[in-house]
Amino acid sequence: MIHWIQQSEKDKKALTLFSPGELQQLDDTFDYRNVLIKKPWGFEYLIFQNKDAAVWALHMKKGAKTSFHCHPNKKTSLTVLAGEVSSKTYSSKHQLKAGEGLIFGKGVFHTTEALNPDWAVIMEVETPTCKTDLFRIDDEYGRQGKRYEGHEFHAVRDDSVCHFHNEKERYRCTKKIGECEVVVVTAGSWPELKEQLNSFEPTVIALLQGRLLGKDRTGIMATGDSMLWQHLAREDGLANDETLELMAIKKTVA
Known part of the structure; x- marks a missing residue:
């Protein structure tokens, strides 16, 4: 929640x-x-x-x-x-x-x-x-x-601390932080984003750039918002106003 x-x-x-x-x-x-x-x-x-x-x-x-x-x-x-x-x-x-x-x-x-x-x-x-x-x-x-x-x-900060500061590797790596796996994802459209996230199956996503818009162009997520992925995964026809960047978090410990 x-x-x-x-x-x-x-x-x-x-x-x-x-x-x-x-x-x-x-x-x-x-x-x-x-x-x-x-x-x-x-x-x-x-x-x-x-x-x-x-x-x-x-x-x-x-x-x-x-x-x-x-x-x-x-x-x-x-x-x-x-x-x-x-x-x-x-x-x-x-x-x-x-x-x-x-x-x-x-x-x-x-x-x-x-x-x-x-x-x-x-x-x-x-x-x-x-x-x-x-x-x-x-x-x-x-x-x-x-x-x-x-x-x-x-x-x-020593090298053991997890981060995504290396821009060349930012979108290619999965980090383990606490009881969760964390990835950074970028996409130009909702279908592209949905495809990437469905393969990762996150628990929570946090939007770090752009907005997700509904079919009527009202805002669903703005930069800085977080949401359970299961609430968004069933949506179709969403739009965005610029390239999307987000952090996806998957709980790996029951």
């Missing part, structure tokens, strides 16, 4: 606690491809980025949780790749396992906690890609009011 959560009145009220200066989005031109970001709850690293979306892998220790934070200018999609997590907003609480996820609209405050005995792994798709679009209102580790981690929290 993929749950959509939109900004509530409580979210809007919480954002008024920040001054206009605090809410100003800072420039973020840093290249995160070769670093690992150390967090009090574990670590995260970039596995894919294009002009529209960035995909991160979050590795969380048991019982650890992210800050209660939001991204005022960014849509965020979470898909669990390993373990089990609990995610809370002002208006909802969801318990998720591998192959399940959430989509947070712009400005939704949320926190995620790892529940399983071992590490939990989460895939996070951010649209647009700016990491400084982050506002923490509460945090168990004293980071409330602070922006994204600076260079002092960077470590060199």
Whole structure:
């Protein structure tokens, strides 16, 4: 199941606690491809980025949780790749396992906690890609009011970390992350995309470029959205407005 959560009145009220200066989005031109970001709850690293979306892998220790934070200018999609997590907003609480996820609209405050005995792994798709679009209102580790981690929290990413940064090999490889296999797919049309995905049989897909349109030209998926493949696989006659690029996730552990 993929749950959509939109900004509530409580979210809007919480954002008024920040001054206009605090809410100003800072420039973020840093290249995160070769670093690992150390967090009090574990670590995260970039596995894919294009002009529209960035995909991160979050590795969380048991019982650890992210800050209660939001991204005022960014849509965020979470898909669990390993373990089990609990995610809370002002208006909802969801318990998720591998192959399940959430989509947070712009400005939704949320926190995620790892529940399983071992590490939990989460895939996070951010649209647009700016990491400084982050506002923490509460945090168990004293980071409330602070922006994204600076260079002092960077470590060199080693070769064992899975990623899709090599553009020559990006569409030719399958990566194992947590309890899932992950591929990046590109296609010029819905029939071409459907043929590729039916051979892979994904659990979830996350759209990283373009839009999928219904027969009446209304939007079905936009960049940054995720959806269970079984809900789309039966569709015929869909269209797209540009070349599609997406990440497909297949749960391999029952």
